[in-house]
Amino acid sequence: MLISFQNVSRFYDKWPALENIELTVESGEFLVLSGPSGAGKTTLFRLIWMGDFPTSGVVEVSGYRSDRIRKGDLSNLRRKLGIVFQDFRLLSERTVFDNVALPLQVAGSSPRAVRKRVFSLLAEIELSHRRSSYPHELSGGEQQRVAIARAMVAHPVILLADEPTGNLDPDVSKQVIELLLEINRTGTTVILATHDPRQIPAGTARYLYLDKGHLANPVSWDGYNQL
Numbered sequence: 001m002l003i004s005f006q007n008v009s010r011f012y013d014k015w016p017a018l019e020n021i022e023l024t025v026e027s028g029e030f031l032v033l034s035g036p037s038g039a040g041k042t043t044l045f046r047l048i049w050m051g052d053f054p055t056s057g058v059v060e061v062s063g064y065r066s067d068r069i070r071k072g073d074l075s076n077l078r079r080k081l082g083i084v085f086q087d088f089r090l091l092s093e094r095t096v097f098d099n100v101a102l103p104l105q106v107a108g109s110s111p112r113a114v115r116k117r118v119f120s121l122l123a124e125i126e127l128s129h130r131r132s133s134y135p136h137e138l139s140g141g142e143q144q145r146v147a148i149a150r151a152m153v154a155h156p157v158i159l160l161a162d163e164p165t166g167n168l169d170p171d172v173s174k175q176v177i178e179l180l181l182e183i184n185r186t187g188t189t190v191i192l193a194t195h196d197p198r199q200i201p202a203g204t205a206r207y208l209y210l211d212k213g214h215l216a217n218p219v220s221w222d223g224y225n226q227l
């Protein structure tokens with residue numbers, strides 16, 4: 001078990017953003033989390049990277065428990081996680097290369113190791129030729145691929161993608177989804193929040209549906225037709 005939510009609720013004032021969540025994620029899974037705006041998807045992600053903590057219940061991620069983790073261990077936990085957001089969040093004054101390299105540089109990797117890893121990732125996302133460009137010179141789809149490369153650069157165990165295609169056209173979204181599937185095929189656990197679970201072909205993932213802070217029982221891709 002890589003992630004578990006044990007009867008987790010998160011209240012903001014009196015309102016539950018998440019209520020009585022029970023969830024287990026195994027290593028290597030591709031989990032698709034959908035549900036309307038305000039359902040609690042981002043809150044669930046925030047509890048996984050422990051940028052926020054449950055009001056009650058326990059979240060456990062890769063051996064770290066939300067009720068016992070020490071401040072000093074938060075960075076150790078986050079080193080196991082890659083995170084991708086809807087709005088890319090690249091650093092505008094840094095080149096593509098430097099954006100992807102940053103996490104490794106911060107971790108103190110040698111310049112040689114950084115170059116090797118970043119070049120390899122840029123080749124994977126087919127943007128080697130754009131390594132000296134700045135984010136504003138790239139299309140949205142290209143920026144999101146760079147953001148995914150940055151999230152993957154330190155070999156995380158889990159990739160959290162919070163509506164990564166929310167700002168992208170359908171054909172570009174497809175490329176981003178393909179990249180996430182490829183990342184999962186190489187062993188990384190992927191959790192994707194999306195408004196459109198049909199982006200992910202049936203049979204490749206486990207589908208969950210959040211509504212008003214409640215998790216529906218796992219449904220099949222076809223199950224969405226009934227929701």
Ligand SMILES: Nc1ncnc2c1ncn2[C@@H]1O[C@H](COP(=O)(O)OP(=O)(O)O)[C@@H](O)[C@H]1O
Nearest residue numbers: 012016017035036037038039040041042043044
């Ligand atoms: N920091 C916060 N303070 C107060 N309310 C919040 C906060 N974060 C989220 N919420 C509320 O929790 C609910 C779930 O939000 P969120 O997790 O962002 O949903 P989603 O990502 O599915 O759109 C919403 O009603 C939202 O207004």
Ligand SMILES: [Mg+2]
Nearest residue numbers: 041042043162
């Ligand atoms: Mg959200």
